Amino acid sequence: MFENRNKRTELSGLGEFGLIRHLTKDIHIKNSSTLKGVGDDAAVLDYQGRKILVSTDLLIEGIHFDLTYTPLKHLGYKAAVVNFSDIAAMNAFPEQLTLSIAVSNRFSLEALDEIYSGIYLACERYGVDFIGGDTSSSVTGLMMSLTVLGAASKADITYRDTARIGNLVCVSGDLGGAYMGLLLLEREKKVFKADPLVRPDLEGYDYILQRQLKPEARVDIIRKLRDLRIKPTAMIDISDGLASEILHICTGSKTGCSLYEEKIPMDPATMQTSYEMGIDPTVSALNGGEDYELLFTIDMKDYEKIKDDPDLSVIGHITDQSGGMNLITRSGGQVPLKAQGWDAFFERREEKGERRKEK
Amino acid sequence: MFENRNKRTELSGLGEFGLIRHLTKDIHIKNSSTLKGVGDDAAVLDYQGRKILVSTDLLIEGIHFDLTYTPLKHLGYKAAVVNFSDIAAMNAFPEQLTLSIAVSNRFSLEALDEIYSGIYLACERYGVDFIGGDTSSSVTGLMMSLTVLGAASKADITYRDTARIGNLVCVSGDLGGAYMGLLLLEREKKVFKADPLVRPDLEGYDYILQRQLKPEARVDIIRKLRDLRIKPTAMIDISDGLASEILHICTGSKTGCSLYEEKIPMDPATMQTSYEMGIDPTVSALNGGEDYELLFTIDMKDYEKIKDDPDLSVIGHITDQSGGMNLITRSGGQVPLKAQGWDAFFERREEKGERRKEK
Numbered sequence: 001m002f003e004n005r006n007k008r009t010e011l012s013g014l015g016e017f018g019l020i021r022h023l024t025k026d027i028h029i030k031n032s033s034t035l036k037g038v039g040d041d042a043a044v045l046d047y048q049g050r051k052i053l054v055s056t057d058l059l060i061e062g063i064h065f066d067l068t069y070t071p072l073k074h075l076g077y078k079a080a081v082v083n084f085s086d087i088a089a090m091n092a093f094p095e096q097l098t099l100s101i102a103v104s105n106r107f108s109l110e111a112l113d114e115i116y117s118g119i120y121l122a123c124e125r126y127g128v129d130f131i132g133g134d135t136s137s138s139v140t141g142l143m144m145s146l147t148v149l150g151a152a153s154k155a156d157i158t159y160r161d162t163a164r165i166g167n168l169v170c171v172s173g174d175l176g177g178a179y180m181g182l183l184l185l186e187r188e189k190k191v192f193k194a195d196p197l198v199r200p201d202l203e204g205y206d207y208i209l210q211r212q213l214k215p216e217a218r219v220d221i222i223r224k225l226r227d228l229r230i231k232p233t234a235m236i237d238i239s240d241g242l243a244s245e246i247l248h249i250c251t252g253s254k255t256g257c258s259l260y261e262e263k264i265p266m267d268p269a270t271m272q273t274s275y276e277m278g279i280d281p282t283v284s285a286l287n288g289g290e291d292y293e294l295l296f297t298i299d300m301k302d303y304e305k306i307k308d309d310p311d312l313s314v315i316g317h318i319t320d321q322s323g324g325m326n327l328i329t330r331s332g333g334q335v336p337l338k339a340q341g342w343d344a345f346f347e348r349r350e351e352k353g354e355r356r357k358e359k
Numbered sequence: 360m361f362e363n364r365n366k367r368t369e370l371s372g373l374g375e376f377g378l379i380r381h382l383t384k385d386i387h388i389k390n391s392s393t394l395k396g397v398g399d400d401a402a403v404l405d406y407q408g409r410k411i412l413v414s415t416d417l418l419i420e421g422i423h424f425d426l427t428y429t430p431l432k433h434l435g436y437k438a439a440v441v442n443f444s445d446i447a448a449m450n451a452f453p454e455q456l457t458l459s460i461a462v463s464n465r466f467s468l469e470a471l472d473e474i475y476s477g478i479y480l481a482c483e484r485y486g487v488d489f490i491g492g493d494t495s496s497s498v499t500g501l502m503m504s505l506t507v508l509g510a511a512s513k514a515d516i517t518y519r520d521t522a523r524i525g526n527l528v529c530v531s532g533d534l535g536g537a538y539m540g541l542l543l544l545e546r547e548k549k550v551f552k553a554d555p556l557v558r559p560d561l562e563g564y565d566y567i568l569q570r571q572l573k574p575e576a577r578v579d580i581i582r583k584l585r586d587l588r589i590k591p592t593a594m595i596d597i598s599d600g601l602a603s604e605i606l607h608i609c610t611g612s613k614t615g616c617s618l619y620e621e622k623i624p625m626d627p628a629t630m631q632t633s634y635e636m637g638i639d640p641t642v643s644a645l646n647g648g649e650d651y652e653l654l655f656t657i658d659m660k661d662y663e664k665i666k667d668d669p670d671l672s673v674i675g676h677i678t679d680q681s682g683g684m685n686l687i688t689r690s691g692g693q694v695p696l697k698a699q700g701w702d703a704f705f706e707r708r709e710e711k712g713e714r715r716k717e718k
Contacts, residue, residue, distance in 0.1 A: 035410065036518070039520075040449065040518050040519050040520075041414060041445040041446075041448035041449055041519070041595060041596060042412040042413055042414035042445050042446055042448070042449045042451075042507075042509070043412070043413045043414070044410055044411070044412055044413075044449070044516055045410065045411035045412075045413060046410050046411070046513070047406060047411060048408065049407065049408050051394065051403055051404065051405050052403070052404035052405070052406060052411060052508075053401040053402070053403055053404075054401055054402045054403075054404060054455070054457065054490065054491070054506075054508065055400060055401035055402070055491070056457045056459050056491065056492055056493055056504070056506055057459070057493050058459040058460075058461055058493040058494075058495050058502075058504060060461055060495055060497055060498065060502070061498070062498040063461070063495055063496055063497065063498065064495070086400040086401050087400075087401055089400035089401070090399065090400055090401045090403070092401075096413070098413065098415045098506065100415050100416070100417040100504050101417075102417055102419050102422070102502070131413065132413070132414070132415065133415055134415055134416050134417040134504075135417075136417050136419060136422055136423070137422055138419055138422065139419065139420070139421040139422065139499060139500065140498060140499050141498065143417075143419070143461070143502055145415070145417060145459050145493075145504030147413075147415055147457065147506040148401075149411075149413065150401065154405070157403055159395070159399050160399050160400070161398075161399075236400060237400060
């Protein structure tokens with residue numbers, strides 16, 4: 001609804017090898033760990049004794065994204081970045097990416113180019129090598145499967161099930177914005193569908209739109225933690241909402257937690273839109289998802305190192321398992337935290353557009 | 360058309376985390392290179408200085424496979440094995456596998472279990488660890504994306520673009536059988552569609568059906584070559600037919616080749632069915648695809664080591680590029696080799712069910 005493409009080259013005009021050549025012709029290898037990228041039966045990597053992190057992700061049109069308001073370049077960028085975020089969540093840096101993509105004949109070469117340009121832009125910005133994949137036609141729509149590889153020393157790797165009682169719970173950036181961006185886009189889509197002459201009203205919503213359409217992976221936070229000589233005791237990225245992710249940490253670590261509502265970082269634009277939509281901002285942060293911020297626990301001794309950092313918030317602490325997992329509200333009440341995450345097989349909540357992984 | 364399932368459990372009854380627990384509960388890690396499999400943001404691997412091979416593959420219902428005659432367990436097995444074959448084609452061994460899968464609500468838990476049981480059986484047989492993936496609902500049908508990782512020392516890795524003039528061209532096993540199996544299944548499907556009371560006539564076709572429905576990756580050949588102290592000068596697996604693959608080797612290596620029609624190994628069952636179908640058996644071998652045998656070149660000095668091996672055939676030799684790529688026919692004629700491979704964007708040859716990779 002926000003795009004207009006003029007040129008259209010049918011994919012059938014290139015043949016598959018021609019298409020692959022076209023799509024991969026400008027790739028330059030950036031990492032010394034990449035010995036061979038696109039072009040053989042397999043890519044060849046050399047991690048020289050460092051540990052290898054592998055994560056994979058599936059994105060399906062109509063389930064995970066809606067092309068009526070997602071520009072193709074943004075879609076490619078986001079698809080790559082959310083995978084990079086999984087590697088960051090292990091306290092590591094992404095180095096290689098594969099993309100398998102299937103498209104119906106509805107998609108032209110120019111459309112594919114847009115998707116790949118987003119993928120390549122993300123690879124460029126994050127220093128990641130694109131090392132191959134698979135291309136295919138599909139019966140309906142667009143489907144992407146991405147696999148990212150990253151590196152870390154064994155000592156640096158941070159799992160989600162290793163939080164300890166007394167640890168502080170920290171979060172990077174702010175929460176709830178991506179979900180507000182999604183609700184806004186869905187609202188304007190409905191308006192547009194009802195009357196195509198009404199132009200979408202997206203003025204002044206730049207921040208939450210960017211949070212939804214062009215999120216970033218917080219590898220900058222990983223670098224910062226290295227500089228501060230902080231190794232988190234446990235870490236996860238926030239793809240499904242704060243509540244779902246802290247439950248993963250606590251359940252895995254066999255602990256409880258107390259989170260303080262007033263400490264949950266939120267941007268004013270997110271709060272304002274949340275009120276506009278009639279949603280409690282805290283609910284947006286707890287259950288919204290797709291923020292791709294990092295949720296991690298640190299030893300109390302590291303508190304001084306981060307307490308004045310505007311990009312890191314201490315939002316609670318890890319407790320004994322018997323204490324349960326609780327939110328301490330602004331009024332001082334205590335509410336049990338529940339994951340309201342999206343469930344791919346219970347209901348198809350397309351309007352949330354969330355992703356779910358084997359984690 | 361060959362299956363009847365009785366029990367049906369809706370996926371919606373489990374929830375996604377329940378589903379993932381169910382599907383991954385019996386996984387046991389086999390390789391010391393797998394430090395952490397399913398259960399965190401990323402799997403963690405340790406290759407201890409060995410090189411890493413990565414290959415990925417996309418399989419879409421209606422494009423790459425037809426569930427009317429493909430049992431789900433076979434589908435899972437084959438999906439894994441064809442990925443293992445890509446690692447074998449690098450003269451290496453597969454060690455880890457990820458599977459991302461999307462299914463529509465047409466699929467029950469029992470159906471998913473069947474697919475995974477095939478995947479796990481392949482992992483068991485090939486000593487591969489299943490380390491994670493992604494699950495999702497789909498708008499239509501079944502989609503799988505697999506990524507396999509394997510290991511080799513730098514000295515062992517064999518690329519496709521390093522054949523040298525005078526090298527012998529070798530192939531493992533026999534060719535054309537998988538394609539004949541596919542044509543047979545397609546034929547019986549048509550008969551069945553015309554009259555559902557007619558039972559499929561598959562008696563006596565076991566070999567070609569197995570070649571199509573349950574291929575194997577020739578890691579046994581890789582082991583044999585190690586034992587014989589042969590390092591191929593170039594190697595590729597035959598997923599698209601002999602002609603297409605030898606063209607990859609010759610084009611990449613900037614050489615020509617002469618292949619001898621009479622030397623191309625074919626099983627009698629394949630030849631017989633080929634005649635039945637009115638197809639020249641040589642055409643089946645050259646263009647059929649999906650045999651997943653290995654095509655490789657060796658130095659002349661290694662000839663003595665393999666000449667009596669019933670599982671390896673020398674089918675020609677590498678020539679100067681100016682000589683072109685030719686088939687020497689049984690009658691002594693010379694025919695230029697052409698890739699008749701499937702092209703995903705030119706035409707959708709569903710009846711061939713072939714896969715195509717970025718190679």
